[in-house]
Ligand code: SF4
């Protein structure tokens with residue numbers, strides 16, 4: 001994980017995050033948690049959801065900007081972080097990631113296409129695959145794979161998004177009946193990242 | 201004084217501002233991106249223990265006229281709609297000059313640059329300017345709350361109706377918004393050059409005039425370019441009564457006069473550009489510097505600025521795309537995800553039956569989720585709310601004139617029927633137009649987020665009123681062929697459609713059109729309420745890989761496994777409606 005740490009040694013003044021996935025699988029909840037968490041840390045934040053067709057299984061992209069940003073739209077090659085809640089949506093939204101950025105991808109696979117791996121390396125973009133669906137399923141909450149991704153992301157402690165802060169936001173904002181399960185999945189995602197960093 | 205912030209979407213911010221301004225009455229017809237404002241008003245009113253009355257109107261004209269009525273009596277009233285809803289609400293606008301209100305009247309109209317969820321882009325500011333109605337335009341959710349508060353008070357004080365024009369990027373953006381106690385909001389609406397540029401405008405080679413979310417995005421782009429403290433940007437927050445010569449807006453003209461060139465960045469039409477005039481000095485849509493249609497996204501604005509700055513020889517800041525990213529994904533099969541009707545959607549079943557009964561028919565469609573019937577070949581036209589019925593009438597006349605009785609099967613949703621379908625249907629009955637109308641009754645306004653229709657009798661506050669049944673309305677018009685069918689019963693639906701055609705061609709003395717109500721609740725709103733129709737869907741077992749269901753039906757729960765050469769059912773999506781069992785030739 002050394003390399004990623006280096007990329008993010010300095011949290012940028014304005015941080016731009018893209019959450020991408022498919023309708024009904026928690027993309028909007030994830031981006032809501034990201035913005036709430038930033039606001040709790042006294043940062044200004046703005047997000048924009050493109051969810052016109054989200055209920056109908058279409059692609060959903062949510063833009064989040066924290067810090068000194070006026071508009072909620074992220075430009076091409078400007079996102080510091082891409083959280084992809086589904087693998088195809090990762091490929092579809094590749095052009096958002098800036099040089100030196102970070103991508104976390106929910107996928108069953110353990111590697112990505114070689115051509116993409118190459119271009120990401122060239123652009124000094126760190127990426128990680130995590131099987132969020134599996135984790136969520138094991139914890140008995142198939143729809144909560146988004147929490148696994150957030151847990152994994154929290155391990156990087158970028159800006160306001162450290163483990164404790166994000167966990168706190170989830171506890172505060174997720175429906176009471178679902179909080180416990182969501183936290184379990186979140187923690188599991190976090191542990192995955194921690195054990196990965198030990199192995200490296 | 202207590203001052204709090206809460207994260208909310210722009211539409212809720214507008215609702216908050218209106219409630220804090222003491223709104224008495226709110227009326228709306230749902231339409232993306234405006235639909236969340238009315239529920240927001242209801243919620244904040246409850247929180248503040250207020251007595252605001254809020255209602256879903258049957259269409260936008262009703263919403264506006266109800267609001268006008270209340271404003272005449274002295275109330276603070278508001279109506280909400282999407283941009284094309286304003287067309288429906290248009291009739292009273294030309295009389296606004298003579299309109300005497302004693303209270304306040306705010307029309308909130310949400311535009312859809314792109315468009316993302318409409319049949320067309322349309323710029324509400326054009327109509328405001330044309331009709332001499334003052335408009336306000338927020339550039340963020342936080343500002344939207346201020347503007348809503350200010351606009352209501354402005355209208356009340358000046359006894360003038362005003363428009364708040366939002367766009368989906370404001371309405372659906374999420375931000376921490378300041379909350380004040382009722383009547384206590386402190387508003388400082390900002391207009392003019394707000395970015396700190398070093399010194400005087402005189403001699404500035406380029407100045408930008410912008411408004412709304414485009415203004416916010418422009419500032420972010422300039423910041424990325426390192427020019428936010430160099431290029432002055434004039435923010436326009438309101439235009440009073442269709443002119444920029446008045447006291448409030450004369451700053452724009454002064455600004456334009458001082459700088460050498462002016463780039464106008466606005467969504468979606470060239471409204472400010474036209475108001476400013478000044479040919480030769482102004483760069484924008486009319487000079488081809490700004491695309492003539494579509495959303496001004498971050499990338500679009502970055503490209504425009506890069507080009508303009510370079511062509512004016514100010515600086516070279518063009519952003520060059522790294523096309524290696526595209527190259528890297530060229531060979532990868534990325535799943536396409538066009539919007540689809542949900543798995544188990546009753547509309548899909550109806551469309552399938554229509555195509556089965558009369559594949560050669562013409563299919564005038566309408567506006568709602570069911571517009572997606574285009575992908576099943578069962579929706580041929582879509583122009584505006586309720587337009588499908590009139591088009592069907594026109595089709596009938598045209599074919600009839602030429603001596604052909606072609607099956608014409610029009611579709612309309614239940615909410616759209618109440619909104620704009622009753623008059624056209626009545627007109628069609630009067631003239632005995634021999635086409636078929638299928639009213640797709642899923643019991644809700646599904647497209648915009650499940651607002652109740654008059655048939656449920658449920659009010660915006662969730663109380664129960666007297667329901668108005670579609671079949672009662674239809675039969676009262678004197679229609680002779682009227683059947684109510686469950687679309688999940690595909691064979692019955694096919695037969696009913698054939699019966700209707702026979703009726704239209706043989707019983708020429710009886711009143712046409714023929715109407716079928718396809719009644720089954722939307723799968724999203726009925727989720728969890730009802731047991732699935734089938735316990736098991738044995739499609740995979742008998743599948744021979746003919747792809748009939750994939751090509752002619754397209755339920756998202758059915759995927760084709762190329763390796764196994766057969767279908768697999770996504771258990772997470774499948775609602776066990778069993779309609780595919782009628783589609784598969786092997787069952
Ligand atoms: S229609 Fe039936 S046999 Fe043909 S692909 Fe679909 S499930 Fe298989």
Ligand code: SF4
Pocket residue numbers: 543544737755756757758769773774775776777778779780781
């Ligand atoms: S039963 Fe068939 S048509 Fe109905 S949702 Fe399942 S796969 Fe789709």
